[in-house]
Amino acid sequence: MSTTVPSVPATTGPGPTTTPTTVAAPEVASATALRAATALRAARDHLLSLQSPEGWWKGELRTNVTMDAEDLLLREFLGVRSEADTRGAADWIRSQQAPDGTWANFHGGPPDLSTTVEAYTALRLAGDPVDAAHMRRAAEYVRREGGIEGTRVFTRIWLALFGQWSWDDLPVMPPELMFLPPWCPLNVYDWACWARQTIVPLTVVGSVRPVRPLPFGLTELHAGRRPSGRSGRPSLPGWREVFAGLDRALHVYERRPLRGLRTAALRRAGEWILARQEADGSWGGIQPPWVYSLIALNLLGYQVDHPVMRRGLAGLDRFTIRDGQGRRLEACQSPVWDTVLAVNALADAGLPADHPALLRAADWVLGEEVRGPGDWAVRRPEVPPGGWAFEFDNDCYPDTDDTAEVILALSRVAHPQSDPAVERAVRWLVGMASRDGGFAAFDADNTRTLCTRLPFCDFGAVIDPPSADVTAHVIEALCRQGLADSPVVRRAGVWLLKAQEPDGSWFGRWGANHVYGLGCVVPALVAAGVRPDAPQIRRAVAWLERHQNTDGGWGEDMRSYRDPAWIGRGESTPSQTAWALLALLAAGERSTAVHHGVTWLVEHQREDGGWDEDHYTGTGFPGDFYINYEIYRLVFPLSALGRYLKGTS
Numbered sequence: 001m002s003t004t005v006p007s008v009p010a011t012t013g014p015g016p017t018t019t020p021t022t023v024a025a026p027e028v029a030s031a032t033a034l035r036a037a038t039a040l041r042a043a044r045d046h047l048l049s050l051q052s053p054e055g056w057w058k059g060e061l062r063t064n065v066t067m068d069a070e071d072l073l074l075r076e077f078l079g080v081r082s083e084a085d086t087r088g089a090a091d092w093i094r095s096q097q098a099p100d101g102t103w104a105n106f107h108g109g110p111p112d113l114s115t116t117v118e119a120y121t122a123l124r125l126a127g128d129p130v131d132a133a134h135m136r137r138a139a140e141y142v143r144r145e146g147g148i149e150g151t152r153v154f155t156r157i158w159l160a161l162f163g164q165w166s167w168d169d170l171p172v173m174p175p176e177l178m179f180l181p182p183w184c185p186l187n188v189y190d191w192a193c194w195a196r197q198t199i200v201p202l203t204v205v206g207s208v209r210p211v212r213p214l215p216f217g218l219t220e221l222h223a224g225r226r227p228s229g230r231s232g233r234p235s236l237p238g239w240r241e242v243f244a245g246l247d248r249a250l251h252v253y254e255r256r257p258l259r260g261l262r263t264a265a266l267r268r269a270g271e272w273i274l275a276r277q278e279a280d281g282s283w284g285g286i287q288p289p290w291v292y293s294l295i296a297l298n299l300l301g302y303q304v305d306h307p308v309m310r311r312g313l314a315g316l317d318r319f320t321i322r323d324g325q326g327r328r329l330e331a332c333q334s335p336v337w338d339t340v341l342a343v344n345a346l347a348d349a350g351l352p353a354d355h356p357a358l359l360r361a362a363d364w365v366l367g368e369e370v371r372g373p374g375d376w377a378v379r380r381p382e383v384p385p386g387g388w389a390f391e392f393d394n395d396c397y398p399d400t401d402d403t404a405e406v407i408l409a410l411s412r413v414a415h416p417q418s419d420p421a422v423e424r425a426v427r428w429l430v431g432m433a434s435r436d437g438g439f440a441a442f443d444a445d446n447t448r449t450l451c452t453r454l455p456f457c458d459f460g461a462v463i464d465p466p467s468a469d470v471t472a473h474v475i476e477a478l479c480r481q482g483l484a485d486s487p488v489v490r491r492a493g494v495w496l497l498k499a500q501e502p503d504g505s506w507f508g509r510w511g512a513n514h515v516y517g518l519g520c521v522v523p524a525l526v527a528a529g530v531r532p533d534a535p536q537i538r539r540a541v542a543w544l545e546r547h548q549n550t551d552g553g554w555g556e557d558m559r560s561y562r563d564p565a566w567i568g569r570g571e572s573t574p575s576q577t578a579w580a581l582l583a584l585l586a587a588g589e590r591s592t593a594v595h596h597g598v599t600w601l602v603e604h605q606r607e608d609g610g611w612d613e614d615h616y617t618g619t620g621f622p623g624d625f626y627i628n629y630e631i632y633r634l635v636f637p638l639s640a641l642g643r644y645l646k647g648t649s
Contacts, residue, residue, distance in 0.1 A: 032595050033644075033648045036601075036602060036641050038602075042605065043349070043634060043641065044350075044638060046634065047634055047638060048346070051342070051357055055357075056361065056365075057342040057361075058333060058338050059629060059632075059634075060321060060630040062330070063627055064625075065096050065118075068089045069122035070158065070291055071089060072086060072090075073122065077162070078295075081125075086125065089126070090126035090128070091327070092325055092328045095325050097134060097138070101134060101136070101138040102137075103119045106616040106626040108557075108614075109626075111141060111145075117221060120142065121164075121218065123135065139220045139221055142221045143221065146225055147221055147222045147224070148165065148222055148223075149225045153170065153458050156170055157170060160209075160211070161205075161210060162212060162213060162214045163211045164218050173206055173454075173456050174250060174254065175200075175204055175265035176265045178265050182379075189378045189443075190450070190451050191451055191462050192462055193284065193375055193397050193442040194284065194442075195461075195462040195463070196375070197289030198288045199456075201293045201297075203265075204273075204300060205299060207262065208299045247455050269296070270297065270300045273296060274297070276293075277312065278394055280315045281312045282315050284396065285333065285389070285390065285393060286331060286332045287319075287332065293312070294313070297309060331620070331627070332390065333390075334391070335392055337390050337402055340365060340402070342631065343361050343362070343412065344412065345634075345638040345639045346358060348646075349638050349641070350646075358412075361413070363415070366415070366418060368392075369387070370389055370394075370398040371424075374396045380444050383428060384428065385398075385428060386398075386403075386428035387406075387425050387428045398428075399441045400429055400440070400470055401470045401474075401510065404478075406425065407425055407429075407478075408473075408477050408480055426477075430486075430488050431444075433488050433492065434465075434466050437466075437492050437495040438466025438495040439492065441464055442464050443464050446463050446465065448463065459624055460620070468496060468499050468506040468507055468517050468521055469511060469517055469521070471524075472520040473520060475489055475493060475528050484527070489528055493530070496521055496524070497525070497530075501514070503567075505517060505518055505540065505543045508520070508619065511617060511618055512617045512618070513556050514543075515576045515579050515580055516576070518580065521540070521583075522582075522583035523583065525537065532586075532588040541587050544580050544584055544593065545591075545593050546568070548580070548597070552572070552596030552600035553572025554576045555577075557615075558616055561622040562623050570615070573633070574612075574632075574636070575613060575636045577597050577601055579636060580597060581598065581643075594644065598641065601640065601641065605637075610634050611634065612633070615628070618632065
């Protein structure tokens with residue numbers, strides 16, 4: 001990419017609305033640097049103390065109580081629910097209930113109907129009486145908001161498993177779709193990897209239609225209304241009618257499926273599920289396909305004492321945290337991601353490339369390389385494997401985001417054996433570019449939107465199109481390997497420039513939200529040769545300056561994914577303040593905005609060198625599912641402080 005951008009169409013929209021950037025006074029900058037250096041040393045030492053003996057880092061990955069509610073429901077369905085598990089999960093679920101009786105999907109978020117219904121059902125399972133005050137408040141909210149009838153499809157599937165909802169009133173996904181070839185619309189590879197791993201077992205569940213009754217009913221949660229279908233999500237009227245007609249036809253077919261075809265489809269689905277169980281017993285290392293795969297296999301005849309089922313249930317224990325607040329389940333674990341972010345942060349903090357902690361981390365990361373094929377090869381069969389996944393055990397689904405960060409981390413460690421793995425990873429990344437030049441997380445060209453219109457898909461992202469944050473990380477990694485002028489980086493850079501929002505920001509797919517997008521994209525574009533004074537960079541800087549909080553930090557509430565009024569608005573957090581600083585520093589800023597942001601980090605640091613961050617800043621599904629990465633509040637501020645001090649030395 002050239003150092004200017006005349007050949008790239010300028011993004012339309014307003015330019016900066018603030019006065020030109022004000023440079024911090026030298027004496028102010030000097031005092032800030034001294035305090036930042038002290039904070040950096042404390043944060044660096046704290047991060048080093050958290051490294052495992054094997055070399056990895058892993059912070060807790062916290063989501064919402066549906067993980068815990070569904071874990072109890074799974075164990076009830078399989079007949080393995082224990083009193084201890086039930087008591088611990090119920091303690092945790094109660095601890096997360098808001099005073100009004102509801103449960104939210106993220107800290108400080110609004111009540112969520114489906115989450116509240118699932119949490120309430122789990123507490124009924126734990127023996128909480130319906131006339132208890134906290135249960136009355138929850139039930140009143142549920143009825144007021146439309147009752148069980150208004151919940152998402154996945155919640156009603158859980159209820160149907162126990163006879164609390166009719167299978168006839170759920171959308172149909174027949175297992176026969178397993179026979180659709182990859183070129184055919186609505187084949188399983190049209191879904192994102194996380195969605196296809198969930199859809200396939202649910203086709204089994206939906207065709208068997210099991211009912212294992214609970215010892216109670218949920219009549220108090222019904223509002224007497226018709227089901228809401230797609231939970232209020234907009235859809236083109238023509239498509240709504242088409243898919244409503246298709247769903248009616250599938251319901252007719254479900255009453256009398258072709259027996260031989262149905263048997264073969266169920267067998268194919270079962271084989272597909274079995275082939276994707278990981279060494280730790282999980283499916284993709286994430287909760288949704290894991291629990292549904294266990295249910296599906298049980299319905300196909302696998303008893304709980306079968307080795308496959310035993311591995312699956314035992315693996316859940318590894319994802320379970322027990323402490324004074326109760327028992328909670330991580331939806332996923334992120335050791336590869338956390339480790340390479342930690343390595344990059346420590347390198348930013350000035351740790352030498354041959355430091356023992358970095359070498360141990362590199363040793364462990366190299367051992368986690370995914371060398372075999374996965375679902376990604378359906379779209380890219382000619383691309384040799386190479387890359388990394390998010391989790392401890394996930395050999396089916398490496399992703400470009402982790403792989404890019406691994407390349408960046410290994411390039412900063414003096415490890416004598418990293419070059420071959422990096423070369424394989426670079427080759428794999430280049431091969432995973434989508435046709436439009438951008439990069440998605442798990443697949444290339446996973447952009448068919450037809451499946452998003454199905455009545456079944458009313459929750460979460462179900463396709464994996466290119467995103468600005470992932471594309472930015474790939475660009476930065478490839479530039480670090482000397483490929484800034486390569487065609488793949490040039491095309492990806494043009495993709496990024498075209499993806500800039502009219503207000504100067506970038507949408508953040510995997511982090512909250514526009515602040516994350518800017519924190520990823522601006523450093524990548526500058527690394528690729530875009531000048532800091534280019535119009536796109538200046539618009540980005542102006543956006544960050546406009547959205548800095550009066551306390552000096554930055555924050556963006558998760559509601560920004562649904563409500564534009566929240567874009568760039570929210571309480572200041574350590575990770576989001578760091579993302580903003582990373583963008584501003586990459587743009588060459590040494591302004592009062594930077595000074596105030598660094599000061600905010602310094603003043604909010606704990607005595608042990610870390611930071612507190614209750615707000616969620618990670619994104620699973622924009623608008624639906626969010627994550628609090630425990631490691632983010634430490635690694636990103638450390639990187640920001642390190643890069644700030646490097647610029648002042």
